Amino acid sequence: MTYSTEIQNVRIVRNGHALLDNVSAGLEEGKCTVLMGTSGSGTSCFMKTAAGIMAPDTGRVLAWNQDIELMSAQQQFVFREKMGFVFQDAALWANMTGFQNIALPFQFHRRGMPQEKIAARIAEIAGEFDFTGNLDRRPVDFSTGEQKIISYMRAMILEPRILFLDDPTGAIDNIFEKRVLDILVKRKDQGCTLVVNTHNPTYTLRLADTIIVMKAGKIMEQGPASQVRASSDPYVRGVLSDALCLP
Amino acid sequence: MMAPVCKLREFLRYLGEASIRYARESLYAAGYVFEIHKRTFRFLRHIQPKYGYRVFIMQMLFTGFEALWIIAVISLALGALIIIQGRSLLIQVGQGTLVYPILIMVITRELGPLLTAFVIIARSGTAMATELGYSVVSHEIEAYVSFGINPIGYLIVPRFLGVTVSMVILNLYFNIFGLLGSFIVTQFIKPLQMNEYVDNLLSYLTPADVFSSLLKSFIFGAIIACTATYYGFRVERSPTEIPQMAIKAVSRSFILCILADAAITLVYYI
Numbered sequence A: 001m002t003y004s005t006e007i008q009n010v011r012i013v014r015n016g017h018a019l020l021d022n023v024s025a026g027l028e029e030g031k032c033t034v035l036m037g038t039s040g041s042g043t044s045c046f047m048k049t050a051a052g053i054m055a056p057d058t059g060r061v062l063a064w065n066q067d068i069e070l071m072s073a074q075q076q077f078v079f080r081e082k083m084g085f086v087f088q089d090a091a092l093w094a095n096m097t098g099f100q101n102i103a104l105p106f107q108f109h110r111r112g113m114p115q116e117k118i119a120a121r122i123a124e125i126a127g128e129f130d131f132t133g134n135l136d137r138r139p140v141d142f143s144t145g146e147q148k149i150i151s152y153m154r155a156m157i158l159e160p161r162i163l164f165l166d167d168p169t170g171a172i173d174n175i176f177e178k179r180v181l182d183i184l185v186k187r188k189d190q191g192c193t194l195v196v197n198t199h200n201p202t203y204t205l206r207l208a209d210t211i212i213v214m215k216a217g218k219i220m221e222q223g224p225a226s227q228v229r230a231s232s233d234p235y236v237r238g239v240l241s242d243a244l245c246l247p
Numbered sequence B: 001m002m003a004p005v006c007k008l009r010e011f012l013r014y015l016g017e018a019s020i021r022y023a024r025e026s027l028y029a030a031g032y033v034f035e036i037h038k039r040t041f042r043f044l045r046h047i048q049p050k051y052g053y054r055v056f057i058m059q060m061l062f063t064g065f066e067a068l069w070i071i072a073v074i075s076l077a078l079g080a081l082i083i084i085q086g087r088s089l090l091i092q093v094g095q096g097t098l099v100y101p102i103l104i105m106v107i108t109r110e111l112g113p114l115l116t117a118f119v120i121i122a123r124s125g126t127a128m129a130t131e132l133g134y135s136v137v138s139h140e141i142e143a144y145v146s147f148g149i150n151p152i153g154y155l156i157v158p159r160f161l162g163v164t165v166s167m168v169i170l171n172l173y174f175n176i177f178g179l180l181g182s183f184i185v186t187q188f189i190k191p192l193q194m195n196e197y198v199d200n201l202l203s204y205l206t207p208a209d210v211f212s213s214l215l216k217s218f219i220f221g222a223i224i225a226c227t228a229t230y231y232g233f234r235v236e237r238s239p240t241e242i243p244q245m246a247i248k249a250v251s252r253s254f255i256l257c258i259l260a261d262a263a264i265t266l267v268y269y270i
Helices: A043-050 A073-081 A098-109 A115-128 A144-156 A174-189 A201-207 A225-229 A234-244 B002-044 B050-092 B096-137 B140-146 B151-189 B194-204 B207-233 B241-269
Strands: A003-014 A017-028 A032-037 A058-063 A083-086 A162-166 A193-197 A210-215 A218-224
Touching: A003 A043, A003 A193, A017 A032, A017 A043, A017 A058, A017 A193, A017 A210, A017 A218, A032 A043, A032 A201, A032 A234, A043 A162, A043 A193, A043 A210, A073 A083, A073 A098, A083 A144, A083 B140, A098 A115, A098 A144, A115 A144, A144 A174, A162 A174, A174 A193, A174 A201, A193 A201, A210 A225, A210 A234, A218 A225, A218 A234, A225 A234, B002 B151, B002 B207, B050 B096, B050 B151, B096 B140, B096 B151, B096 B194, B096 B207, B096 B241, B140 B151, B151 B194, B151 B207, B207 B241
Parallel strands: A032 A193, A032 A210, A083 A162, A162 A193
Antiparallel strands: A003 A017, A003 A058, A210 A218
């Protein structure tokens, strides 16, 4: 079993409260791991830690068998190029236009690329998402749904090998929800690793290869989707019944 | 007997914990300042790509260009006041020419850099701390990190350079308006000979005065940029922390600038 990212015995404490408590898990290469849990269970924190955005107090995070903390600047650069993150609240850079938001990671990782090629790539990815809005506006001028779509485009512009999606369906309408799901399925078929924090039953049923259920910063259950669905743990069943409309 | 011992122990523990917390925060701040300087060096040596230049230009515009009129008003008023009040007072004791060294001491060496710093703290210090605090709360900083864009290299270094360069330029501007512009204002109240005024002024102005003024403005600029951005980044999660940190950024910047001013002035006289 090959892991894109692996977190080992990670513990994160903030203001005396354990956000992650001795958590270990592997995110299988080319597969989709769905994270589930009640609010405040630590799923977002898990994602940020696995993506190397949040540093653990103890334990370590490996990306393609390299400890993220110990990576050189060049290794970090390569790792970040292979990774995309869609934040729960879009997290667009407020002082840039939508276009500049999508272009910045591209300009940073493909230095010296002509402006026309960047514009062509952005037009291509906007077409993939069926996004027809004017991108020359600041985030505040977009609806929250549009901001989320721009956040998707920004995360996918570099064709990442691992994609973290924190609440992927939050704020977007049904049409975009379906469109995004199709794109994610396509990416997964192309070998992209997906890590999804969601309670959306359609997304979970269509994407999940592995499910991790969390509670109060701890992993309650993890394993292949079929195995976790059959769990007899009341908390796990409670979380899954909400997400998958189980009895 | 036990109660006073317990209270003393509690007090000592509190003192110890506070000291450790303060030492830790100071070390963290020192590390932050070191990181800014390291990355500024890389930026200037073009080791870092040019992606922060836009932020640098915007910072120069906001901190430098947009503050020109405030600096002009303050320096004109101050210069005119010194000339009018100083001359009328000093002439009475037969020391009318002393107004020139007083002008230089007040405008070039002391109040020029300090008042410019205060204007920058009030305008740019608060703006930077608030903007960065908002960026933390809205996860914009995490978004930079997720793409491997170093927030200090991309957001702080251009601001640090923008504020420092603007501070030096605004201080020069303050001096020009304070020393020469005020002369024009004075003409409406108490006419003076232009040649006499400029010659006297230049005869009292030494390179040490200019150097001291420039050094102060450079150091104040660095202090304001580091302090404001540091407190901007100290915001953790809640939007309610943003104004609290902005206030801290302003008050600490004021204190640090005044302390630095005192230290440089002391060195100047030694």
